[in-house]
Amino acid sequence: MSDWTLCIDFGTAFSKAAAAPTGAWSRFEPASVRPLRLSQHDARGNAFLLDSAVFVDDGRILFGRSAIARADALGGKKRSALKSFKTLLSVSDLDRALNTNAPLSIDPHRLFQMRDLIVLYLAYLLAAIEKARALDPMIRGRITRRYAAPAWRGADSAGLHGTVVKLFGEAEAFRTQAGEALLSDAGLDIDAVVKALPIAMEGAQPLDMGLIYEATAAAAYTSIGLDDSASHLLVVDMGAGTTDIAALARIGNRMFELPEARATLKQAGDFIDRVIANRALDAAKWAKTTDQKAGLWAELMRGMRDTKETLFAEGRASVRYRDHIFTMGLRDVERDKDYQAFAKELKASYEHCVAVVRDDASARGRSAIEAVAVGGGAAAPFIQALIASKNTRGARPRVTPRPATPDWAHAAEFGGNLAPVFPQLAIAIGGALAPDSMLAARGTTSPVAGARTGSPATRD
Amino acid sequence: MPAKKKATKRQPKPASKKKKSAARKRAAPSLAGALAEAAWAEADQALAEALVESDEVESATSATQREAAVALMIQALSRAGRKRGLTRIGVLGAREPYDPAKHQLMAAVAKKPRTVRIAARGVARGGSILVLPRAGPVVRGRRKSGQ
Numbered sequence: 279m280s281d282w283t284l285c286i287d288f289g290t291a292f293s294k295a296a297a298a299p300t301g302a303w304s305r306f307e308p309a310s311v312r313p314l315r316l317s318q319h320d321a322r323g324n325a326f327l328l329d330s331a332v333f334v335d336d337g338r339i340l341f342g343r344s345a346i347a348r349a350d351a352l353g354g355k356k357r358s359a360l361k362s363f364k365t366l367l368s369v370s371d372l373d374r375a376l377n378t379n380a381p382l383s384i385d386p387h388r389l390f391q392m393r394d395l396i397v398l399y400l401a402y403l404l405a406a407i408e409k410a411r412a413l414d415p416m417i418r419g420r421i422t423r424r425y426a427a428p429a430w431r432g433a434d435s436a437g438l439h440g441t442v443v444k445l446f447g448e449a450e451a452f453r454t455q456a457g458e459a460l461l462s463d464a465g466l467d468i469d470a471v472v473k474a475l476p477i478a479m480e481g482a483q484p485l486d487m488g489l490i491y492e493a494t495a496a497a498a499y500t501s502i503g504l505d506d507s508a509s510h511l512l513v514v515d516m517g518a519g520t521t522d523i524a525a526l527a528r529i530g531n532r533m534f535e536l537p538e539a540r541a542t543l544k545q546a547g548d549f550i551d552r553v554i555a556n557r558a559l560d561a562a563k564w565a566k567t568t569d570q571k572a573g574l575w576a577e578l579m580r581g582m583r584d585t586k587e588t589l590f591a592e593g594r595a596s597v598r599y600r601d602h603i604f605t606m607g608l609r610d611v612e613r614d615k616d617y618q619a620f621a622k623e624l625k626a627s628y629e630h631c632v633a634v635v636r637d638d639a640s641a642r643g644r645s646a647i648e649a650v651a652v653g654g655g656a657a658a659p660f661i662q663a664l665i666a667s668k669n670t671r672g673a674r675p676r677v678t679p680r681p682a683t684p685d686w687a688h689a690a691e692f693g694g695n696l697a698p699v700f701p702q703l704a705i706a707i708g709g710a711l712a713p714d715s716m717l718a719a720r721g722t723t724s725p726v727a728g729a730r731t732g733s734p735a736t737r738d
Numbered sequence: 739m740p741a742k743k744k745a746t747k748r749q750p751k752p753a754s755k756k757k758k759s760a761a762r763k764r765a766a767p768s769l770a771g772a773l774a775e776a777a778w779a780e781a782d783q784a785l786a787e788a789l790v791e792s793d794e795v796e797s798a799t800s801a802t803q804r805e806a807a808v809a810l811m812i813q814a815l816s817r818a819g820r821k822r823g824l825t826r827i828g829v830l831g832a833r834e835p836y837d838p839a840k841h842q843l844m845a846a847v848a849k850k851p852r853t854v855r856i857a858a859r860g861v862a863r864g865g866s867i868l869v870l871p872r873a874g875p876v877v878r879g880r881r882k883s884g885q
Binding site for chain 2: 312313315318323324325326327414584587588591592595598603605688691692693694695696697698699
């Protein structure tokens, strides 16, 4: 029996981690939730977010913010950092993808396969976790680890669990050798890595970690401490690469997923970014040459997080580029044909999931369903409108929307400081709080999702 | 005699225990503080942008330029507020029953108004109100005054 549970949210843009005392689910105290300061070693930016990036430089390998800064500095030289590992981990033939050589723009020396770079990043992440954990005097004793992943294409995430814990195991072996040098701004010497990495990987054992679906983690933090929470919860998770809808049912202490109410759309945050940038480009009549358009596109993408946040919060956003200022509204985005197709598909998928959940809730004699939006797109007005919509296919049981940030995140213990950053840390926090019964896979064992639901999890 | 009294006053153990726990608290890195710092790191960037835009407002040579710079300045300020968890209270232009605990009256009035119109939204953070919404009395005097 461990004293603490630590959950890693291996995000597309940032990785996050949080810990909670084992059993916190049933004896919840807000102060026991401990998000980890993974970037404490780096003074730039938010201490709780670790940039998911690796950059292979001339003689060094850089990680996190240093990797991004260096890649930006060399932007004109067709060099890029390896990012979005999470998207890579979603491919159907993962082993093949891992054994592919990294593209020339990422590894000009032709030294590394994708697997090597992912292992190196995970080693960096584990080093950051170790340092952050030591910083928090509350986290002491035995720690159980788990990671959060979306339920990509049916049960694939659980199916990939063995590969992921193997990668983490190799990363842990390398971290033990490299130590805190991994966290240095200067990164690691390439020659030293080339020598040490294969040795570390060869003797590595899979890391003992559980897997929790992101939707389940969202359910864990949404319904915790609520005596009146509904038995069924719909989760709409709009991340960077995919928009996932999942449904969970809680009967007594058991929580299980309804596989028929699972949907994944290929359009998500990155797609919305492109729609916004394209609309802005269309509006910028002054940008005529390819260079002007490329410059504007790059600038828009650099500031997209802020632009999108403002657009979602205020309904309009202005952007300054050199001596040009232009303003766009949500309506401009909604006029886009691709967006309209996405919105239609999302609505149809959501309505299908609601129907499945309603059927299940009715069959079990339950009368309440809740819906929550999570992920980077949770604040998008169209996502909020979706979970608040009065569904057209039947009306009972009613679906009640829940806020993206739960009430307990406003607890006095946090002095008003958790709520503003909660959406970013939510999955890691929910994953740490969730009891073992909510896991999709435990330790290094095979998936338990099917066993949990009482019926085998289906693949799409 | 007085010295003896002093000595007994210094004796109680609970006081020293209190001191120890306070010292421990000071030594422990505060999670709330770290969270605040994280929020500030992002809010600082937005505030910096607002300051730069304020210069653009000053140096604008046309009304259009000034208007655009003001919009960008407000946008950056709003973003800074959101990063710090500030939320707005009330709806601009909304009419509400006057409540001195919920509204700050803009004009000096002889008689407490029954209804007010929100002229500027207030600001809250978590459960605390930082600035009350500013409101003006709703004059329903046209018929009364016979104008």
